[in-house]
Amino acid sequence: MTPALELDAIEGGYEPGLPILRGASVSVAPGEIVALLGPNGAGKSTLVKAAAGLVPIWSGRVRLAGRDITGLPAHRMVHEGLGFVPQTENVFANLSVLENLQLAAALIARQRRGSLEKMFSLFPDLDRQRKLPAGRLSGGQRQMLAVARALVASPSVLMLDEPSAGLSPKLVGVVFERLRAVRDTGVTILLVEQNVKAALALADRAVVLVEGRERLEGAARDLADDPRMAALYLGHAA
Amino acid sequence: MLQLIADGLVVGSVIALGAVGLTLTYSILRFANFGQGEFMTWGAYLAVSALAVVLAATGAGVMEPLGPFSFGWQLIVAMILAAALTAVLALLVDWLLFRRLRRGNAITLVIASFGAALALRNLVQFLYGTLPEYYTREIQIAIRLVPRDVLGGLRITPDQMLVIGLTLVLMLALQGLLTRTTLGRAMRATAQNPALARVAGVDVEGVIRATWVIGAALAAVAGVLAGVVGQVRPGLGFELLLPLFAAAILGGIGSVRGAVVGGYIVGLAESLSVPLVGAEYRAATAFVVLIGILLLRPTGLFGERA
Ligand SMILES: Nc1ncnc2c1ncn2[C@@H]1O[C@H](COP(=O)(O)OP(=O)(O)O)[C@@H](O)[C@H]1O
Ligand SMILES: [Mg+2]
Numbered sequence: 001m002t003p004a005l006e007l008d009a010i011e012g013g014y015e016p017g018l019p020i021l022r023g024a025s026v027s028v029a030p031g032e033i034v035a036l037l038g039p040n041g042a043g044k045s046t047l048v049k050a051a052a053g054l055v056p057i058w059s060g061r062v063r064l065a066g067r068d069i070t071g072l073p074a075h076r077m078v079h080e081g082l083g084f085v086p087q088t089e090n091v092f093a094n095l096s097v098l099e100n101l102q103l104a105a106a107l108i109a110r111q112r113r114g115s116l117e118k119m120f121s122l123f124p125d126l127d128r129q130r131k132l133p134a135g136r137l138s139g140g141q142r143q144m145l146a147v148a149r150a151l152v153a154s155p156s157v158l159m160l161d162e163p164s165a166g167l168s169p170k171l172v173g174v175v176f177e178r179l180r181a182v183r184d185t186g187v188t189i190l191l192v193e194q195n196v197k198a199a200l201a202l203a204d205r206a207v208v209l210v211e212g213r214e215r216l217e218g219a220a221r222d223l224a225d226d227p228r229m230a231a232l233y234l235g236h237a238a
Numbered sequence: 239m240l241q242l243i244a245d246g247l248v249v250g251s252v253i254a255l256g257a258v259g260l261t262l263t264y265s266i267l268r269f270a271n272f273g274q275g276e277f278m279t280w281g282a283y284l285a286v287s288a289l290a291v292v293l294a295a296t297g298a299g300v301m302e303p304l305g306p307f308s309f310g311w312q313l314i315v316a317m318i319l320a321a322a323l324t325a326v327l328a329l330l331v332d333w334l335l336f337r338r339l340r341r342g343n344a345i346t347l348v349i350a351s352f353g354a355a356l357a358l359r360n361l362v363q364f365l366y367g368t369l370p371e372y373y374t375r376e377i378q379i380a381i382r383l384v385p386r387d388v389l390g391g392l393r394i395t396p397d398q399m400l401v402i403g404l405t406l407v408l409m410l411a412l413q414g415l416l417t418r419t420t421l422g423r424a425m426r427a428t429a430q431n432p433a434l435a436r437v438a439g440v441d442v443e444g445v446i447r448a449t450w451v452i453g454a455a456l457a458a459v460a461g462v463l464a465g466v467v468g469q470v471r472p473g474l475g476f477e478l479l480l481p482l483f484a485a486a487i488l489g490g491i492g493s494v495r496g497a498v499v500g501g502y503i504v505g506l507a508e509s510l511s512v513p514l515v516g517a518e519y520r521a522a523t524a525f526v527v528l529i530g531i532l533l534l535r536p537t538g539l540f541g542e543r544a
Contacts, residue, residue, distance in 0.1 A: 054433055074436035084437050092427045092434065099423055106420040107439035153439060 002066040003027040004188035005051075005082070005157040010060035012050045020046045022212035023060065026190070028157065030065075033179070033189040035203035035220060037196055039233050043212040044192045045087060048159045052084035053077045064157060078108065083155030087162045087192075090146035093135025097126050097145055100134050104152040112154045119148045122181065140171040144178065157188045164195045176202045196233075200224045208232055240384055240392040242509045248398045248467055250505020251405035252278075255460035256478060257485035257497040258412065259453030265429035265492035266449040267340070269347035273331065274457055274482060275475030276358035277324050281458020282465040282474055283362055285313070285320035286371050292316055301374055306396035308376040309466065316373075317462045321455040328454035329447060331358075355476075363472045370469035373462075401463045408456065409498050416494060421448055429492065481508070484524040488531045490541025499539060503527060 005028040013020035020043045028034045036044050049055040051062050053074035062070045069080050077084070092100050098116075105113050120127035123144045129137060134145055143163050150158055163179070164172040176198060183189055193199035200206060200220040208216040208223075210232055216223070223229055260274045292312045293299065301310035331354050339346050384392035416422035428435040428445045436442055457475075464474055485504045489496025504524040511523035531539065 052437055054436070073441075074433075075439050075441050078437070078439035086434060086437065089431055089434060092430050092438075094426060094430055095423060103420065103423040103427055103440075104438050107424070149438060 001029060003063070004030040004032070004065055005159075005190060006061075006063040006066075007047065007051055008061045008063065010047065010050060010057055010062070012055055012057040012060075013046070014055060019058070020055075020212055021050060021057075021060075024209060024213055025060075026207050026209075026214060028188055028190050030188055031183065031186065032205060033183050033191060033203045035199040035206040036190060036192045036209060037199060037206055037229075038209035038215075040194075042209045044209050045161050046212075047209065048084065048161055048190065048192055049086075051159060052082065075107075078153050078155070079112070081112075081154070081156040083150035083153055083158040085146045085150050085158070085160040085163065087165060091134040091137070091142055091149065093133060095134060096131050097134055097137070098130040100145055100149050101152050104149045108153045114152050114154045116152065119152060122151075123148050123178070139166050140168075140174060143167065143171075143175050147175075147178065147182070151182065151187070155187060157190065158182065159190045159192070161192045162194055163191070164193060164198060172198050196229070197224075239389045241390055242512065243506065244392055244394050244398070246506035246509030247402050247502065248505070249508060250502035251401050252460045252464045252501075253478060253481045253485050253505050254498045254501025255405055255408065255456045255463070256475075256482045257489070257501045258409070258494055259457045260482050261486045261489070261491055261494060261497040262425075262449050262453045264486065266425060266446060267336070267347070269344045269351065270483070270491075271453075272348065272351040272479065273355040273358060274453070275477075275479035276355045276362070277328060277454045277457035278461035278464065278475035278478060279362055279472060280327055280358060280461070280475075281320045281324045281454075282461035282470045283366050283371070284323045284458065285316045285462045285465065286366070286373070286470055288316035288319040288323070289313055289373060292319075301376075303374075303376055306381075307400060308378045308395075308397050309374045313373050313462075313466075317459060320462060321458040324454045324458035324461075325451040327358075328450040332446070332450050355479075359472060359476060366472070368472055370471045371465075372469060373465055395467075397466050401467055404459070404463065408459065409494075412452070412456075412494060415452075421445075425449060480521065481505075481524050484528045488528045488538055490538030493538070493540035496538055496540035503531075 007024060007026045009023045009025050010021045011019055011023055024047050026036060038044050046055055050057050053072055057070055061068055064080055064082055101116050101119060105116060125141050126145055126148060137145060163175055167175060179189060180202060191199060191203060200223060203220040206220050206223050207214050215232055216228055256274060256278055260271060263271045289312055292315050301312050304310050335350050335354055336347060339350055378395045378397055380393040380395045382393050416426060424440045424445050428440055428442055432442055461474060481504045485500035486497045488503060489500030507523045507527040508520045512520055
């Protein structure tokens with residue numbers, strides 16, 4: 001079956017001559033949740049940013065349901081159906097909750113646009129805070145808004161960079177439970193995570209990235225107690 | 239006293255219109271555009287040319303004044319044309335110059351804008367000469383709004399009232415655009431976080447073009463209004479550049495509301511200081527006020543970034 005998202009031998013980085021991604025390949029099947037794991041500095045964020053059009057790709061291809069979208073400007077990716085939730089500063093703090101969603105909705109063609117009311121029913125917390133500047137939301141609510149903002153564009157694939165960062169374990173559970181609900185509406189998910197345990201509990205499969213290349217992949221349930229996982233993390237912690 | 243306040247509001251209106259463009263380009267493009275004053279000058283002169291064309295096209299020779307004002311409808315048409323042409327000029331400068339430098343640092347852009355300002359100022363002198371121009375030779379009778387024995391009294395011309403009124407209308411319209419339209423939200427989003435804006439689907443280059451159009455058009459209107467209540471001179475915008483910066487900075491650079499309030503504060507400070515320090519130090523008072531406010535509030539009145 002054609003993968004929903006295929007990152008094929010991506011090389012790229014922030015400055016010419018300083019590669020961060022060294023041929024990274026990750027493939028996500030339709031309806032799957034894939035966790036992208038790996039030690040700090042492995043290039044996980046860089047890989048999803050490159051796929052989203054924010055970091056230059058020097059070679060390799062990004063395909064969305066088989067369509068080559070490599071090198072499209074970031075704002076075009078949204079129209080192609082690739083959504084991205086960055087790790088930090090992922091909401092417009094000066095805009096109200098409603099304005100954050102209105103902006104995302106207005107920029108997308110009507111037939112693609114999800115209804116704001118559907119978003120508010122998926123994230124009832126946000127419904128109660130419509131008028132509040134997004135900068136005043138709690139960490140968990142802010143993460144929900146960031147996800148909702150991306151979902152308004154009805155992406156076929158959603159990439160998230162560490163949605164659990166800075167959240168209490170309880171809130172991580174709440175956010176991940178929402179992500180499962182999002183997947184159940186038919187959205188394919190690529191999830192970058194530091195929180196290995198929570199990520200493996202949610203994901204179907206996982207890919208471990210080390211130094212800009214995938215080094216290990218498999219079913220989430222198998223990797224949870226695979227000794228090679230610890231080795232890959234420890235080997236680069238030092 | 240009242241008279242000085244009224245005069246300050248007229249000057250403040252012109253400064254506010256110019257400062258809003260300055261603060262918008264600063265917040266979206268992240269550099270201080272020293273060419274903003276020249277857009278005012280160009281707007282004023284393009285309106286001189288547009289007025290001549292409109293008068294020639296309608297075969298009207300001279301302008302029949304409109305109601306109590308010193309000018310006719312032809313100047314309104316000329317102002318709209320001048321605003322559109324100045325917007326095109328700004329887009330052209332961006333395309334030729336700033337676009338290529340966006341990936342570099344802000345200092346490069348600021349210095350480039352110095353260069354652009356110099357070139358634009360010289361080009362205006364070359365095309366129009368250095369003698370002042372007037373939209374109309376019509377003499378206006380000032381209306382006495384307040385008798386002389388109340389706080390010194392107040393006389394104001396209909397043109398001056400129009401300057402203040404039109405500025406307020408334009409600022410309300412801009413506020414509406416920024417808060418109620420998709421373009422406005424996209425501009426605020428880009429100002430705050432350009433990378434996230436792109437991820438959310440904002441065409442940032444499109445937002446940049448819209449910002450130039452709005453900023454330059456407002457500057458052109460400011461230039462025309464300055465010409466209506468004074469003269470059209472090659473130094474018109476350059477002489478207002480420092481007050482524009484003072485207004486934008488003291489309002490909190492990046493804040494539209496701040497630029498408007500800052501414009502009026504600078505205008506009033508200049509006007510009210512005349513009896514205290516004399517007309518020759520009038521320009522310096524803006525800076526005394528600026529320094530005073532920045533000592534109390536380093537981010538300006540409406541500044542957000544710490
Ligand atoms: N904006 C940037 N400019 C230059 N280098 C960066 C930038 N962001 C990250 N890097 C570098 O890229 C490498 C990978 O970082 P990142 O993709 O954030 O890793 P991860 O998300 O796996 O922790 C690191 O060496 C980091 O220093
Ligand atoms: Mg990261």
